Amino acid sequence: MYQLNLSPLNLAKYGIQSMASAVMDTTRLSQMFAKIAHCYAVARLGLDSFTPILLDHILRPEGHPWHFVGGGTDAPSASGALHEIGCEIDAGGTRYIIVRLRLFAYLGAPEYVIVTGELAANMRPLESLKGFDFVGPQGG
Numbered sequence: 426m427y428q429l430n431l432s433p434l435n436l437a438k439y440g441i442q443s444m445a446s447a448v449m450d451t452t453r454l455s456q457m458f459a460k461i462a463h464c465y466a467v468a469r470l471g472l473d474s475f476t477p478i479l480l481d482h483i484l485r486p487e488g489h490p491w492h493f494v495g496g497g498t499d500a501p502s503a504s505g506a507l508h509e510i511g512c513e514i515d516a517g518g519t520r521y522i523i524v525r526l527r528l529f530a531y532l533g534a535p536e537y538v539i540v541t542g543e544l545a546a547n548m549r550p551l552e553s554l555k556g557f558d559f560v561g562p563q564g565g
Contacts, residue, residue: 452486455494459483461510462494462524462539469512475522475542493540497525503533512541520544 436444459479466475482490509527514520522541527534 452490455490456483456486458494458526458537458539459490459541461526462541465510465524465526466512466522466541470522470544470548473545474548475544477542479539479541495538497536497538499536501527501530501533501536504530506530509536514544 436442459482463477463479463483466477479493482488482493504527507530509525509530511525513523513525515523520543522544524539524541526537526539
């Protein structure tokens with residue numbers, strides 16, 4: 426539950442008599458990001474190319490999803506694409522598959538970073554994974 430800390434006196438000063446605020450279920454949001462990232466990794470790398478780490482979170486909203494689903498630190502500017510999604514391998518020790526996701530990138534939406542799984546030992550990281558795939562119309 427969020428407390429907006431708005432006093433009725435301050436609201437009345439601007440002629441505001443009532444106010445409603447949307448509630449966001451961050452667990453469901455992280456499940457949606459996890460599903461998108463998992464499916465993207467399977468499509469790009471193949472089902473047997475990695476050990477998924479998000480399946481429990483996708484199927485049962487338990488545990489600590491924010492260990493694997495989070496936001497980037499940059500504030501990217503708007504792009505010409507509807508959505509952006511990309512995949513990379515973090516080669517620092519354990520080879521994690523990291524999916525970067527921007528829904529509604531054309532509005533300047535934030536980037537989410539999802540640790541999707543661990544690359545199988547027999548798989549080599551592909552240079553072609555660098556960068557983004559763009560979904561939707563792109564500006565020219």
